Amino acid sequence: MILPVIMSGGSGSRLWPLSRALYPKQFLALLNEQTLLQETVNRLDADACINPLIICNNEHRFVVAEQMRDNGCDASDIILEPMGRNTAPAITLAALSALEDGNDPMLLVLAADHIVKDIPAFQQAVVAAKAFAEQGKLVTFGIVPTHAETGYGYIKQGAAKSQGDAAGYDVAGFVEKPQLATAQLYLESGDYLWNSGMFMFKASRFIAELKKYSPEILSVCTEAYAHKTKDLDFTRISADIFAKCPDDSIDYAVMEHTQDAIVIPLDAGWSDVGSYSSLWEVCEKDAQGNVNIGDVINQDSTNSYINAGNKLVTTVGVDNLVIVETKDAILVADKDKVQDVKAIVEKLKAANRYEYKSQREVYRPWGKYDSVDMGNRDLVKRITVKPGQKLSVQKHYHRSEHWVVVSGTARVTNGDKTILLSENESTYIPLGAVHSLENPGKILLEMIEIQTGSYLGEDDIERFEDRYGRK
Known part of the structure; x- marks a missing residue:
């Protein structure tokens, strides 16, 4: 059996303002009605894979669970990382979980925020990888490059290998992100693939190689996992112990050292959507090369990505721009310089502005709220509560609240009285x-x-009872 392990971490800061720290790109629907996380699950072969194991941080837990339920998937296998420690510790936690009941499944490690357009090609590559992994190999997927890219690491192909009908290559080496001239040489040689960050191996084989090459990671993760607790749909790892874990990628911790690494070439319309330029490349365009999302009117404009989330956006005579409009922010950037969007996010963070962290519309396990207007001593929110859901029993020390029902029915407890509105x-x-x-x-x-x-901050709250386990 194949156990998909989906790593749903990261902040996606290069796709700000669509992506925020509390709602990063894997939770966004960038190509269609499905989010990137949901698409990651949907491209799996349901006959070959069991329900996925998802690894995310504490702040994203309810979004992950809700998107899985909306996708018709069991949301009970979610491991919460207390803090980010890179991919090697995350995968170690998944492997320990997979081995817990005496099983030794094949782990298919995927990122939650990638795009793969050719699903049959992806599934065929997984079948090829499984043939090697069953023989004890640690398999990585290398993307067949389409251009000289400096934003990705590379994998050098070694000797060709076969396992039945499956074809792959020994891994001759991992290369960090190169300069443009070097990337061009890699492309021309035909010997290099982009490093996708996707892997396949038996859980026990990964643990064995980790023990050999990065024993400290295994030791800390084993102890942290042994002190886990269960919280609703989530498995919580000991934060105090996990904090001692080295911060290493799987490449550095295992794949660069093992003698059993195999790379499978993957040509499936893959993108890690790491910037607006890469998002523009994979989206459908009009005759002028524009990607238009939302209410957009262009005049003599070309080769641009324009996303109007709420308002009419018009352009006249522009070329090669990124324009993104959300409820609380607007980004205008040269498409060739969108890697620098991250610098804007850092400035917002340094200024302690909420826009770096969350959207004006914030999702909660019970529904969502939209902060419509704010003054010095007043705040107006539009609140949406899903059927059967309940906010925590709480009180505030610095504010009072007026509630007006627009549609539906509210059961309100106010002190010792409960009424229906x-x-x-x-x-x-x-x-x-x-x-x-x-x-x-x-x-x-x-x-x-x-x-x-x-004071109208979200932290002015004392909870007495909460069905979602929040403090």
Whole structure:
């Protein structure tokens, strides 16, 4: 059996403002109605693979679980990393989990934020990789390069190998991101592939090679996993122990040292969508080379990526631009310099602006809220609560709240009273009152919340009861 291991970490800062620290690119629908995480699951061969194991951080846990449920997938196998420690520790946790019940599955390690357009070609490469992995090899997938790319690492192909009908190559070496002239030589030689960061091997073989080449990672991860706890759909790893783990990639920890590495060439329309220029390359374009998403009108404009999330966006006589409009930010960039978007995010972070971290519209396990307007002492939110869901029982020390139901039905607990509110009805939550909000109905609850007070931050909350395990 093949156990897909999907690594859903990272911040996707080069796709800001679409991607934010709390809602990075793997949770975005960039090509169609499915998110990149959902597409990663959808491209798996359902007959060959069991439900995936997903590794993510604590702040993303509810988004991952919800997107898996929306995709019709069991969301019970989610490991929460206490902090980022690169790919080697993450994969080690997955391997330890896979071996826990006496099984030794084949691990197919994938990133949650890649695009693969040719799914049959991808599945055929997985079949070829499995043939080698069954013989104890550690297999990586190398992307057949289409141009001299300086943003990827490379894998040098060694001697050709075969295993039945499967064809691959020994790994002659891993190469860091090269200069342009060197990348051109790699392309012309035909001996180099892009390093995709995807792998396949038996769980036990990975652990054995890790023990040989990076024993400290194995030791720390084993101890941290032994002290795990279960929280709803999630497996929590000991933070105190895991913090001691070295921060290493799987390439550095294992693949560069093992004598059993095999690379399978993959030509399947792959992209890691690491920038707006790479996103432009994989999207459908109009006759002028423009990617137009949302309400866009162009006049004499060419070769641009234009994403209008909420408003009409118009262009006149521009070329090679990236224009992205969201509810709270607008990005205008030269398409050849979009790698520098990350520098904007760093400036936002240094200034402690919320825009680097979250969208104006924020998702929660019970639904979402949109901060419509904010003043010095007031904040207006549009709150959406899914049927059957309930916000925590809580109180605030610095604000009071007015609630107006727009549609649906709300069950409101306010102090020692519980009432039902329907469309056009309202209530008031005084400062310091213990309260909760629930949607007991069958349709979405839409309501307007008006906060007033001296401090309106999300951290002004004391929870007494929460079905999602939040503190």
